[in-house]
Amino acid sequence: xxxxxxxxxxxxxxxxxxxxxxxxxxxxxxxxxxxxxxxxxxxxxxxxxxxxxxxxxxxxxxxxxxxxxxxxxxxxxxxxxxxxxxxxxxxxxxxxxxxxxxxxxxxxxxxxxxxxxxxxxxxxxxxxxxxxxxxxxxxxxxxxxxxxxxxxxxxxxxxxxxxxxxxxxxxxxxxxxxxxxxxxxxxxxxxxxxxxxxxxxxxxxxxxxxxxxxxxxxxxxxxxxxxxxxxxxxxxxxxxxxxxxxxxxxxxxxxxxxxxxxxxxxxxxxxxxxxxxxxxxxxxxxxxxxxxxxxxxxxxxxxxxxxxxxxxxxxxxxxxxxxxxxxxxxxxxxxxxxxxxxxxxxxxxxxxxxxxxxxxxxxxxxxxxxxxxxxxxxxxxxxxxxxxxxxxxxxxxxxxxxxxxxxxxxxxxxxxxxxxxxxxxxxxxxxxxxxxxxxxxxxxxxxxxxxxxxxxxxxxxxxxxxxxx
Ligand SMILES: [Zn+2]
Numbered sequence: 001x002x003x004x005x006x007x008x009x010x011x012x013x014x015x016x017x018x019x020x021x022x023x024x025x026x027x028x029x030x031x032x033x034x035x036x037x038x039x040x041x042x043x044x045x046x047x048x049x050x051x052x053x054x055x056x057x058x059x060x061x062x063x064x065x066x067x068x069x070x071x072x073x074x075x076x077x078x079x080x081x082x083x084x085x086x087x088x089x090x091x092x093x094x095x096x097x098x099x100x101x102x103x104x105x106x107x108x109x110x111x112x113x114x115x116x117x118x119x120x121x122x123x124x125x126x127x128x129x130x131x132x133x134x135x136x137x138x139x140x141x142x143x144x145x146x147x148x149x150x151x152x153x154x155x156x157x158x159x160x161x162x163x164x165x166x167x168x169x170x171x172x173x174x175x176x177x178x179x180x181x182x183x184x185x186x187x188x189x190x191x192x193x194x195x196x197x198x199x200x201x202x203x204x205x206x207x208x209x210x211x212x213x214x215x216x217x218x219x220x221x222x223x224x225x226x227x228x229x230x231x232x233x234x235x236x237x238x239x240x241x242x243x244x245x246x247x248x249x250x251x252x253x254x255x256x257x258x259x260x261x262x263x264x265x266x267x268x269x270x271x272x273x274x275x276x277x278x279x280x281x282x283x284x285x286x287x288x289x290x291x292x293x294x295x296x297x298x299x300x301x302x303x304x305x306x307x308x309x310x311x312x313x314x315x316x317x318x319x320x321x322x323x324x325x326x327x328x329x330x331x332x333x334x335x336x337x338x339x340x341x342x343x344x345x346x347x348x349x350x351x352x353x354x355x356x357x358x359x360x361x362x363x364x365x366x367x368x369x370x371x372x373x374x375x376x377x378x379x380x381x382x383x384x385x386x387x388x389x390x391x392x393x394x395x396x397x398x399x400x401x402x403x404x405x406x407x408x409x410x411x412x413x414x415x416x417x418x419x420x421x422x423x424x425x426x427x428x429x430x431x432x433x434x435x436x437x438x439x440x441x442x443x444x445x446x447x448x449x450x451x452x453x454x455x456x457x458x459x460x461x462x463x464x465x466x467x468x469x
Contacts, residue, residue, distance in 0.1 A: 001468070002467065004465075006047075007463075008436045010439075012217055014069070016028070021175055026055060026057075026149055027057045030073050044125055048464055054073075054078055056150060061191060062165060062254070068099050071099075081149070089138040089140040089165075090295065091165055094291065096131035097135070141157060157169060159200075164200065166200075168190050171185065186469075192418065193413070194411070199303050202300070207425065208429050209426040214433060216446045218411070219442035222417055233260070233370075234273060236370055236407070237341070240366070240367065241273070244366055247367070248344075250348065250381055251343050251344070251373070252346070258289055261280060276320060281330050282354075293314050348379040364402060367402040368403045371385045388400065424453060433457070434461055
C-alpha cells in the first residue's frame with residue numbers, strides 16, 4: 001500500500017494524507033492550507049488528486065487546518081462518506097460555517113481591489129452554504145467503535161486529548177496482493193494533546209502499530225505543566241484586581257476559550273479569586289461552548305467530579321459569566337468600569353471584537369493584556385506579546401500603558417517528551433514512523449531523540465512525496 005503526503009508535510013498547515021490500499025483511496029484529514037492569500041487560494045482550490053477518485057475521508061478533529069477544505073472537496077464532486085467522532089462532526093459544523101463566512105468576506109475584499117484594476121472577480125473558495133452542506137453529511141462514529149471504510153480496512157477513533165472530539169485514527173488493514181494477504185495497523189495521531197489539560201481526557205497512547213504517522217509541532221520543545229499555567233493565570237487575575245483593572249485576553253474561540261473559562265470557574269469555586277464578571281465576547285466561542293456542553297462524554301473524570309461536587313449543570317457556566325452574541329451586548333461591556341475579565345477572538349488579535357476591547361483598554365495602566373497562545377509574526381498579538389510601546393488598531397496609533405502578561409503553558413499540543421513517549425508506547429511492533437505537521441527544526445530534533453531511544457527509521461516526508469509500505 002501507499003501513503004501520499006499531500007499536506008502538513010514539512011509544515012504545520014493543510015493536513016491531508018492519502019492512502020491507497022486494495023485499490024481504494026482513503027483521505028486522512030482534508031485540512032485548509034493557511035498562508036499568504038494568493039498561495040493559499042491556489043493551493044486550496046487545486047487538490048493534488050481528483051476529488052471524485054476518493055473512496056472515503058476520515059477526520060481527526062475539527063480544527064480548520066484539518067477539516068477546512070472539505071467544503072471545497074465536496075463542491076468539486078466528492079460524494080462518499082466523511083467519518084469523524086460525534087463531537088468533531090458537531091464542532092466542524094460551526095467551524096466550517098465560520099470559515100465559509102471568512103471565504104465570502106475575503107473574496108469580496110479581493111474583488112473590490114480587482115474591480116479597481118479592471119480585473120474579473122474571483123469566486124470565494126466556498127460559501128457558508130457549501131459549508132452547511134458538508135457539515136450535514138458527516139457520518140459520526142463513537143470513539144473505539146470499529147467501522148469499515150473500504151474492503152479490508154477497519155477504522156476506529158481513540159482519544160487524542162487535543163480539542164473536543166479530537167482523535168487518533170487507527171486503521172486495521174488486511175492488504176490483498178495477488179494471492180497473499182498481509183495484516184497491518186496504521187496509526188495516524190492527528191494532533192496530540194497533553195495530559196492534565198482542562199476538561200478533556202488524556203491522549204490514548206498507540207499500541208500494536210506497525211506504521212505511525214505522527215504530528216511533531218513541538219518536537220523540539222518540552223512544555224511546562226498545565227498546573228503552572230493555572231497558577232500564572234491566577235496571579236495575573238489577583239494582580240490586576242489589586243489595581244482595579246480589566247484583564248483582556250485574545251483567545252481562539254474553540255479550545256482555548258473553554259480552557260480559560262473552566263480554569264476561572266475552578267479558581268472561583270476554590271475561593272482563590274473573587275467572583276468577578278467574566279465576559280466571553282465572540283459568537284463563535286459562544287456556539288463552540290454550547291457544543292462543548294452538549295458533549296460531556298468527552299470530559300475527563302476530574303471535570304465530571306467538579307460538576308457533581310459543586311452541583312453545577314455545567315463546567316462552563318457560573319454566576320458572573322456572561323456569553324455575548326450581539327453587537328449591542330458587546331458594546332455594553334465598555335460601559336462598565338469595574339474589574340472584569342474579557343475573553344474575545346481572534347486569538348492573534350488580527351480581526352474580530354477583541355480589537356474593540358484592546359482599543360478601549362490598552363492605554364489604561366490598571367489593565368492587563370494577557371497572551372495565552374503562540375502569536376504569528378506580523379500580527380497585532382505578536383506586537384503585544386513583544387511589549388511594543390505603540391501599536392496601531394483600526395489605523396490609529398495607541399500608547400500601550402496596560403501591562404502585558406504571557407502564559408505559555410496552555411498549549412493543546414504535546415511537547416517533545418510526550419511525543420517520544422507516544423512513539424515508544426508502540427516501539428515493539430513499530431516498523432516505520434512518519435513525522436508530519438511540524439517545521440524542520442522540530443522534526444529534526446525529534447528524529448534525534450527518537451533515534452536515541454532506538455526508534456528508527458523516522459522519516460520527515462516532503463509535500464507530494466509518496467511511500468510504499
Ligand atoms: Zn489541531
